[in-house]
Amino acid sequence: MKKVKLGIIGCGIAARELHLPALRKLQDKFEITMLCNHTEQKARDLSEQLGRVPYVLDYRELLESSEVEAVDIALPIHLNFKVAKDSLLKGKHVFVEKPVTANLREARKILSQSEASDLVMLVAENFRYRKVYLRAKELMKKGKIGKPYAAMWDLFNQVTLNSKYAKTKWRQHPKYPGAFVSDGGVHNVAALRMLFGEFTSVKAFTKSINPKIGSPDTMSLQFRSQSGVDGVFNIFYSVDGYWENRLLIFGSRGSIIIQENKLMLKNNSEDDYIEEVEDDNGYIAEFTDFYNGIRKKKKVLSTPHEGLKDLEVIIAALKSAESNRSVSLTH
Numbered sequence: 205m206k207k208v209k210l211g212i213i214g215c216g217i218a219a220r221e222l223h224l225p226a227l228r229k230l231q232d233k234f235e236i237t238m239l240c241n242h243t244e245q246k247a248r249d250l251s252e253q254l255g256r257v258p259y260v261l262d263y264r265e266l267l268e269s270s271e272v273e274a275v276d277i278a279l280p281i282h283l284n285f286k287v288a289k290d291s292l293l294k295g296k297h298v299f300v301e302k303p304v305t306a307n308l309r310e311a312r313k314i315l316s317q318s319e320a321s322d323l324v325m326l327v328a329e330n331f332r333y334r335k336v337y338l339r340a341k342e343l344m345k346k347g348k349i350g351k352p353y354a355a356m357w358d359l360f361n362q363v364t365l366n367s368k369y370a371k372t373k374w375r376q377h378p379k380y381p382g383a384f385v386s387d388g389g390v391h392n393v394a395a396l397r398m399l400f401g402e403f404t405s406v407k408a409f410t411k412s413i414n415p416k417i418g419s420p421d422t423m424s425l426q427f428r429s430q431s432g433v434d435g436v437f438n439i440f441y442s443v444d445g446y447w448e449n450r451l452l453i454f455g456s457r458g459s460i461i462i463q464e465n466k467l468m469l470k471n472n473s474e475d476d477y478i479e480e481v482e483d484d485n486g487y488i489a490e491f492t493d494f495y496n497g498i499r500k501k502k503k504v505l506s507t508p509h510e511g512l513k514d515l516e517v518i519i520a521a522l523k524s525a526e527s528n529r530s531v532s533l534t535h
């Protein structure tokens with residue numbers, strides 16, 4: 205099957221450090237035919253790294269090229285909508301980084317536009333493809349912990365201005381709601397929705413501990429889900445002195461504990477089951493899904509609809525924090 209001719213728009217951290225390693229492993233599926241970055245140095249550097257792939261400074265020029273049939277959009281979040289919209293209009297398949305857009309109005313518009321086209325659009329929410337969460341889902345489906353009833357996810361971290369992510373100006377002064385808690389938290393929401401189905405209501409508080417990295421940087425979210433799993437998700441990006449990333453899932457006959465790529469299954473009648481799940485955080489799987497969507501006409505897992513649903517939860521949580529009330533989600 206023919207390789208997909210891919211144009212990369214945005215030659216920053218995600219494109220260079222997350223997408224490129226996956227694309228290098230998928231050279232039988234993708235050929236990078238053009239690059240775009242509005243400032244030349246980054247475009248030139250990546251071009252050199254890739255053996256002088258042509259580059260442009262204006263993405264509209266890339267969209268005119270017949271050498272590009274699909275785009276990989278890795279831009280500041282507030283640009284996702286416009287660039288995805290223009291790409292679809294120019295007949296390009298779209299792989300766009302998460303969150304799908306900066307707000308719900310844009311997310312609904314891009315969903316309609318992509319559904320009205322015969323092009324593939326994939327929201328690059330890599331947590332939907334991470335093997336450790338897919339494995340937890342499989343174990344729950346097999347009944348290994350009985351009926352799941354609660355979940356707790358603690359993500360405690362310290363992001364300072366030394367972090368490469370916090371150094372990006374668009375994160376320090378976000379043109380989208382929720383700053384780091386939406387940029388990062390949308391990943392966890394995607395995984396929680398995949399594991400437990402749609403959220404029916406949320407109650408949250410947010411804080412800004414270190415406004416220099418963008419505000420807010422701290423959120424505690426309580427949720428109820430359609431499947432009957434209730435939970436708490438704490439995402440704290442300015443924790444000094446302690447680090448944690450642990451998801452606990454409680455069921456009527458056991459518990460699952462996930463720490464990074466390590467999964468543990470515990471109950472009182474059997475020995476603990478521990479598995480280290482090999483994973484590249486889902487980047488290869490999401491590009492493979494994109495390729496199969498284009499070449500094999502398979503429905504992709506991470507659709508704009510899923511991206512919209514993830515964003516709805518984040519926006520509802522921010523609304524709850526602002527109003528100090530719980531917010532219902534309708535489906």
Ligand code: NAP
Pocket residue numbers: 213214215216217218219222240241242243246261263278279280281283301302303328329330369372387
């Ligand atoms: P970044 O390093 O700032 O990369 C964005 C790039 O876009 C920069 O090189 C920037 O150039 C360029 N750019 C800005 N405006 C442009 C325009 N109008 N036309 C062309 N290029 C333009 O940010 P990032 O960390 O890579 O994040 C990019 C996206 O990836 C975001 O959606 C983020 O949420 C996502 N992301 C996902 C993950 C994941 O695990 N899935 C991880 C990190 C990021 P300048 O820097 O020169 O302005």
